[in-house]
Amino acid sequence: xxxxxxxxxxxxxxxxxxxxxxxxxxxxxxxxxxxxxxxxxxxxxxxxxxxxxxxxxxxxxxxxxxxxxxxxxxxxxxxxxxxxxxxxxxxxxxxxxxxxxxxxxxxxxxxxxxxxxxxxxxxxxxxxxxxxxxxxxxxxxxxxxxxxxxxxxxxxxxxxxxxxxxxxxxxxxxxxxxxxxxxxxxxxxxxxxxxxxxxxxxxxxxxxxxxxxxxxxxxxxxxxxxxxxxxxxxxxxxxxxxxxxxxxxxxxxxxxxxxxxxxxxxxxxxxxxxxxxxxxxxxxxxxxxxxxxxxxxxxxxxxxxxxxxxxxxxxxxxxxxxxxxxxxxxxxxxxx
Amino acid sequence: xxxxxxxxxxxxxxxxxxxxxxxxxxxxxxxxxxxxxxxxxxxxxxxxxxxxxxxxxxxxxxxxxxxxxxxxxxxxxxxxxxxxxxxxxxxxxxxxxxxxxxxxxxxxxxxxxxxxxxxxxxxxxxxxxxxxxxxxxxxxxxxxxxxxxxxxxxxxxxxxxxxxxxxxxxxxxxxxxxxxxxxxxxxxxxxxxxxxxxxxxxxxxxxxxxxxxxxxxxxxxxxxxxxxxxxxxxxxxxxxxxxxxxxxxxxxxxxxxxxxxxxxxxxxxxxxxxxxxxxxxxxxxxxxxxxxxxxxxxxxxxxxxxxxxxxxxxxxxxxxx
Numbered sequence: 001x002x003x004x005x006x007x008x009x010x011x012x013x014x015x016x017x018x019x020x021x022x023x024x025x026x027x028x029x030x031x032x033x034x035x036x037x038x039x040x041x042x043x044x045x046x047x048x049x050x051x052x053x054x055x056x057x058x059x060x061x062x063x064x065x066x067x068x069x070x071x072x073x074x075x076x077x078x079x080x081x082x083x084x085x086x087x088x089x090x091x092x093x094x095x096x097x098x099x100x101x102x103x104x105x106x107x108x109x110x111x112x113x114x115x116x117x118x119x120x121x122x123x124x125x126x127x128x129x130x131x132x133x134x135x136x137x138x139x140x141x142x143x144x145x146x147x148x149x150x151x152x153x154x155x156x157x158x159x160x161x162x163x164x165x166x167x168x169x170x171x172x173x174x175x176x177x178x179x180x181x182x183x184x185x186x187x188x189x190x191x192x193x194x195x196x197x198x199x200x201x202x203x204x205x206x207x208x209x210x211x212x213x214x215x216x217x218x219x220x221x222x223x224x225x226x227x228x229x230x231x232x233x234x235x236x237x238x239x240x241x242x243x244x245x246x247x248x249x250x251x252x253x254x255x256x257x258x259x260x261x262x263x264x265x266x267x268x269x270x271x272x273x274x275x276x277x278x279x280x281x282x283x284x285x286x287x288x289x290x291x292x293x294x295x296x297x298x299x300x301x302x303x304x305x306x307x308x309x310x311x312x313x314x315x316x317x318x319x320x321x322x323x324x325x326x327x328x329x330x331x332x333x334x335x336x
Numbered sequence: 337x338x339x340x341x342x343x344x345x346x347x348x349x350x351x352x353x354x355x356x357x358x359x360x361x362x363x364x365x366x367x368x369x370x371x372x373x374x375x376x377x378x379x380x381x382x383x384x385x386x387x388x389x390x391x392x393x394x395x396x397x398x399x400x401x402x403x404x405x406x407x408x409x410x411x412x413x414x415x416x417x418x419x420x421x422x423x424x425x426x427x428x429x430x431x432x433x434x435x436x437x438x439x440x441x442x443x444x445x446x447x448x449x450x451x452x453x454x455x456x457x458x459x460x461x462x463x464x465x466x467x468x469x470x471x472x473x474x475x476x477x478x479x480x481x482x483x484x485x486x487x488x489x490x491x492x493x494x495x496x497x498x499x500x501x502x503x504x505x506x507x508x509x510x511x512x513x514x515x516x517x518x519x520x521x522x523x524x525x526x527x528x529x530x531x532x533x534x535x536x537x538x539x540x541x542x543x544x545x546x547x548x549x550x551x552x553x554x555x556x557x558x559x560x561x562x563x564x565x566x567x568x569x570x571x572x573x574x575x576x577x578x579x580x581x582x583x584x585x586x587x588x589x590x591x592x593x594x595x596x597x598x599x600x601x602x603x604x605x606x607x608x609x610x611x612x613x614x615x616x617x618x619x620x621x622x623x624x625x626x627x628x629x630x631x632x633x634x635x636x637x638x639x640x641x642x643x644x645x646x647x648x649x650x651x652x653x654x655x656x657x
Contacts, residue, residue, distance in 0.1 A: 072491035075457020083465040106451050114437035116429035117652030151653050175655035250657050
């Protein structure tokens, strides 16, 4: 199977769906980059190059640079979705969704319910997220818990190139509004990705590793952190299961509960803030439904309740890493 | 465009339907049987009707918290609307939306909206669809003077202008954003703001159905021809307070009395068509009787409707989850 980057996998997903269905359009800030200027018309292809080449292939009616007015173009994408198109809107950084929450939270997410089930809003909002790029507090957050909190939205966090392509195709074909979050540290990572179109279903956790001693649930890029910890632990005879939820909403609660029932120990690794976050949510689901199976208290490995810092030393201290995960697993094993 | 007698009568009927609907909702509120709050459109009827007379089901509108008039003008079922306001299962949104979220997408009515300034971005999207699919449809964003200050509206004016979207911004200035006057809260000139975005805009007398109809015609034709957005600044009175429980003490009794006496689009219409011998008073009286019966029927329909089943509380959240 060919190896491709996470960026290329996403680009292929967009290409497949735009070619397959002419109701799929792309809009966002600099998704082409250069509209109205004298030079190259597809100079950027998005802030991270994910949409590069789509302009040449599909033309300016299918992919449009927008002004930096997130409320207007995210709302317009929602309105276009309500009237028959399947827009994919790109926001450079998930942090910027703060300026257009209303159009997401109160409009796109709720029209179906408020209108008694009559609205269909097949909208995808893509955005980069995550710390590690020395981008400081307003360009580094992992804000998916905010969106998962809202009924009506689906929230996808792919951890690898294969899933990125399959989940984005699934998201574009889905009839509900989907927040699709790409960890910016993964764009250059490579993995095996088929050339053709395929889907990865929502609400099905990926089982990245199976072991009887402890279950680690890791989200997005944190799956790789969990893998390194698990490798080290395996050398000491501690075998971990690693689950990647892939979608935060809907969440594959069953698979998580099944493995907790088997291992009796749970560590959750997430780079979102700890309070009212995804790790806290998963922890509460397990406490409510599998309390009797737990042999030790659940441990959450997350950043502190603090904004993302700038200095490399601080940012490394902020993020979960393999050492912290390893220590957490040893603690639930009673050997830490 | 010269309006035919049928069109005149139809316009009058719709305006009267809105007036009687709103006056009746106001009375029904006092019964305690309406669960939430309502924001009444009475006084502004000529605006919704003068614009929507040009539209068909393929054209879209987005409305506001003061949305009943837009819904009726766009063809929403009056029985279903009344039942929705009563929170009943036979409501147009099955009791899940209420007054502020009445919608009928089949009629091109994309929803009243509980968020001031929530509609204009959505309507830009509806216009994008129309432009992309080359349907010739237009999309109307009804917004008030309060919403005109919102960033969403200003961003939408900009977006509609640069993309030449077939949008009509219908800015209904009723003098108040909730309890705060437009005079105090809106800087500069409303029409001049639109002009600054390169959008043709004009002042429209919202008491005069003919004036609204004429101005809307130009805007709709411009949109259908692919020439881009337009804006109408429509001055209207607001008969009731901001919401149903608003004591409306920020206006003097004299001011309110004079408003109802001197600023009534229905009276204005009757006078105009009588002077020009376009319609007979008898014909309009007959419409009044007919509409009164229609509103009685709507209330009876609503009151007879069952409450929604409680197991519907978490349905219709997603298409599939």
